[in-house]
Amino acid sequence: MPWAEAFIKSQPSHTTAPGAARELSYTEALNEALTLAMALDPHVFLLGQGVDDPSSMFGVTKGLAEQFGSPRVFDTPLSEEGLTGICTGAAMHGLRPVYCHNRPDFLLLAFNQIVNHASKIHYMDNGLSRVPMVIWSAIGRGWGSGAQHSQAIQGLLMSVPGLKIVMPSTPYDAKGLMLAAIADNNPVLIFEHRWLMKQQGAVPEGIYKVPIGKGVYRERGTDLSIIGTSHALALAQQALASLKEQGISADAVDLRTLKPLDHEIILESVKKTGRALIVDTGWAMGGACAEIGCVIAENCPQILKAPIKRIGLPDLPTPAGHTLEQLYYPSEETMVAAILELVDK
Amino acid sequence: MVINFPYQGSDFDSCDEFVERHDADFLTRLLYSMLRIRRIEEAIEGKYHEDQMKTPIHLVIGQEAASVGACSALRESDILYCGHRTHGAYLAKGGDLKGMLSEFFCRLNGCAGSRGGSMHLLDKSVGMAGSSAIVAGAVPIATGAALSAQLRGDDYVSCVFLGDAATEEGAVWESLNFAALKKLPIIYFCENNFFSVCTPLEERQPAGVAIYKKAAAFGLHSVQVDGSNVLKVNEAVADAVARARRGEGPSFIEAEVYRWRGHGGAGDDSHTGYRDPAEVAYWQKHCPVEGYADFLQQQGVLNALQRAAMEQQISDEISEAFLHAEKSPNPRKEDLYTHAYCD
Ligand SMILES: Cc1ncc(C[n+]2csc(CCOP(=O)(O)OP(=O)(O)O)c2C)c(N)n1
Numbered sequence: 097m098p099w100a101e102a103f104i105k106s107q108p109s110h111t112t113a114p115g116a117a118r119e120l121s122y123t124e125a126l127n128e129a130l131t132l133a134m135a136l137d138p139h140v141f142l143l144g145q146g147v148d149d150p151s152s153m154f155g156v157t158k159g160l161a162e163q164f165g166s167p168r169v170f171d172t173p174l175s176e177e178g179l180t181g182i183c184t185g186a187a188m189h190g191l192r193p194v195y196c197h198n199r200p201d202f203l204l205l206a207f208n209q210i211v212n213h214a215s216k217i218h219y220m221d222n223g224l225s226r227v228p229m230v231i232w233s234a235i236g237r238g239w240g241s242g243a244q245h246s247q248a249i250q251g252l253l254m255s256v257p258g259l260k261i262v263m264p265s266t267p268y269d270a271k272g273l274m275l276a277a278i279a280d281n282n283p284v285l286i287f288e289h290r291w292l293m294k295q296q297g298a299v300p301e302g303i304y305k306v307p308i309g310k311g312v313y314r315e316r317g318t319d320l321s322i323i324g325t326s327h328a329l330a331l332a333q334q335a336l337a338s339l340k341e342q343g344i345s346a347d348a349v350d351l352r353t354l355k356p357l358d359h360e361i362i363l364e365s366v367k368k369t370g371r372a373l374i375v376d377t378g379w380a381m382g383g384a385c386a387e388i389g390c391v392i393a394e395n396c397p398q399i400l401k402a403p404i405k406r407i408g409l410p411d412l413p414t415p416a417g418h419t420l421e422q423l424y425y426p427s428e429e430t431m432v433a434a435i436l437e438l439v440d441k
Numbered sequence: 442m443v444i445n446f447p448y449q450g451s452d453f454d455s456c457d458e459f460v461e462r463h464d465a466d467f468l469t470r471l472l473y474s475m476l477r478i479r480r481i482e483e484a485i486e487g488k489y490h491e492d493q494m495k496t497p498i499h500l501v502i503g504q505e506a507a508s509v510g511a512c513s514a515l516r517e518s519d520i521l522y523c524g525h526r527t528h529g530a531y532l533a534k535g536g537d538l539k540g541m542l543s544e545f546f547c548r549l550n551g552c553a554g555s556r557g558g559s560m561h562l563l564d565k566s567v568g569m570a571g572s573s574a575i576v577a578g579a580v581p582i583a584t585g586a587a588l589s590a591q592l593r594g595d596d597y598v599s600c601v602f603l604g605d606a607a608t609e610e611g612a613v614w615e616s617l618n619f620a621a622l623k624k625l626p627i628i629y630f631c632e633n634n635f636f637s638v639c640t641p642l643e644e645r646q647p648a649g650v651a652i653y654k655k656a657a658a659f660g661l662h663s664v665q666v667d668g669s670n671v672l673k674v675n676e677a678v679a680d681a682v683a684r685a686r687r688g689e690g691p692s693f694i695e696a697e698v699y700r701w702r703g704h705g706g707a708g709d710d711s712h713t714g715y716r717d718p719a720e721v722a723y724w725q726k727h728c729p730v731e732g733y734a735d736f737l738q739q740q741g742v743l744n745a746l747q748r749a750a751m752e753q754q755i756s757d758e759i760s761e762a763f764l765h766a767e768k769s770p771n772p773r774k775e776d777l778y779t780h781a782y783c784d
Contacts, residue, residue, distance in 0.1 A: 219781055
């Protein structure tokens with residue numbers, strides 16, 4: 097694969113000394129990933145509703161149309177299913193599409209192509225066809241986004257074989273996972289979160305990849321394991337920080353990727369602490385929380401010192417109104433309460 | 442006798458000019474190709490009850506002129522996708538009969554390694570890129586293949602077979618809009634056989650609105666052809682291919698055809714009442730294979746001896762391919778787990 101070869105040649109740029117790393121915003125990090133990938137490989141192209149307009153997908157696609165030209169960076173008709181299929185076909189025939197959406201809600205129009213086609217083609221074709229494509233979207237929350245503009249649907253897609261699902265939580269990961277996703281030969285879905293986009297963080301220059309399917313410890317501790325991704329884990333870490341004075345410490349495991357799911361890090365941490373709080377930006381029922389909880393229950397029930405706890409969204413659509421919204425989303429206080437309940441036992 | 446969907450063509454009445462334009466070899470190859478599909482389909486149908494081919498089949502008997510007419514206008518390197526009714530497209534595009542039958546017999550050496558069955562035939566070596574069991578599912582994918590040709594500067598044309606019912610799916614119109622917008626090198630080849638399983642066209646689409654006219658309204662070059670006439674289909678597709686290669690963008694071709702068998706499985710199911718069996722008999726009088734064979738004989742392009750030789754050659758090939766499929770090995774347990782993901 098030309099992508100892989102070029103990638104290997106450009107490896108040394110990853111060796112920026114940690115202290116010397118630049119600070120970039122989350123969206124700048126993504127923009128840089130896209131710029132590098134497009135410069136590296138002429139087969140990478142970018143599309144999405146408004147990718148070349150002034151708001152440029154929260155700034156993620158800023159300047160790319162000017163730099164790479166409209167055949168490779170183009171705005172789309174409102175045809176989410178059609179264009180997901182078009183990306184699938186383009187990917188089967190040598191291109192590497194990156195299809196960007198302002199909201200995951202719009203992916204629901206493309207479920208046919210994602211679930212029935214893109215994810216299965218390699219298997220149905222007995223390994224003859226590949227679908228190297230990236231579908232990117234940013235979860236909304238707040239500002240009255242409501243039931244149809246705030247959904248975190250990763251849980252709906254976790255059970256689909258053939259897909260990969262990535263949930264970056266830092267600018268470093270946003271860039272490294274985007275590059276890994278574009279280099280991957282399978283369909284990869286990236287779910288961002290609007291509330292993470294404001295942060296700044298250390299981001300090395302040049303091309304580097306964060307491995308898909310491997311989690312990391314954001315913190316190490318002894319009392320419990322907090323496991324999750326994206327904004328939910330960030331919120332849990334805030335809760336944890338506020339409990340420091342009370343002498344509570346925890347492993348904060350950022351899975352980075354929900355599919356493939358890093359069982360190893362989940363079990364390693366829970367076997368050490370004996371307690372698990374699982375957090376997700378999506379519905380608690382039947383999604384990431386449920387799956388991770390089950391992995392623990394299946395593999396190490398005997399070491400649990402307390403029942404597993406999960407914090408996701410209630411089994412309800414998101415209300416638009418501010419007051420109801422405050423009640424709907426878990427807060428730092430919700431997380432604090434759950435942690436205290438877990439460690440008290 | 443209720444003929445809901447009359448044949449609108451003129452058989453081969455005005456086809457003399459084709460004989461002048463094409464050489465005898467080309468003209469007889471069209472017949473050979475159609476006859477081969479017909480006999481293969483009959484053989485599959487004849488053995489289906491033995492329950493060795495554990496795959497849902499959708500026979501293309503009656504629609505051979507569409508498969509062959511369209512594919513004979515494509516190069517081997519042109520890309521073809523189709524829906525669930527795959528056999529005709531696969532064979533006409535040059536797919537391997539042994540690979541196809543092994544797939545039907547669920548063998549390891551089937552063209553999709555027993556992962557796809559009859560609804561997912563493919564042979565990438567001849568440009569048969571895939572097929573979808575989801576009605577209209579392959580239409581955007583074929584459009585993406587055309588986008589790839591355009592962006593990469595490859596000179597292949599993409600073609601996708603779709604049924605009349607597929608045009609009731611939104612993704613088709615999303616694809617047409619995009620293809621017209623970007624002037625993609627693609628041909629949407631709609632086989633209008635008037636039925637979606639057992640539901641006739643008039644119960645699914647408003648009367649008086651021709652499918653090809655909708656496509657024209659989307660900005661595509663769009664024509665309707667007699668899908669029982671292999672020469673006219675070939676001409677329409679060849680014209681569309683030439684347009685695509687000249688960078689003039691997508692075409693839509695509506696070929697009116699008739700499905701002689703039931704929607705799926707073996708045999709004619711018209712006795713169940715969704716269509717008058719007389720309508721099937723009526724269309725059989727306009728047989729795309731026999732009608733064309735007669736025409737070639739009248740034109741002095743084909744004689745009885747050559748015709749008999751064709752039958753023999755086809756029959757030998759079919760026997761050999763069935764034997765091959767029946768004797769081929771089944772997949773093993775470890776094959777189940779490969780190819781969910783690629784490296
Ligand atoms: C999206 C979808 N809806 C329904 C079906 C069930 N189905 C399978 S084939 C078929 C009829 C399709 O008719 P048409 O597209 O005209 O093709 P034909 O069978 O006539 O060749 C239907 C409804 C399906 N496979 N996919």
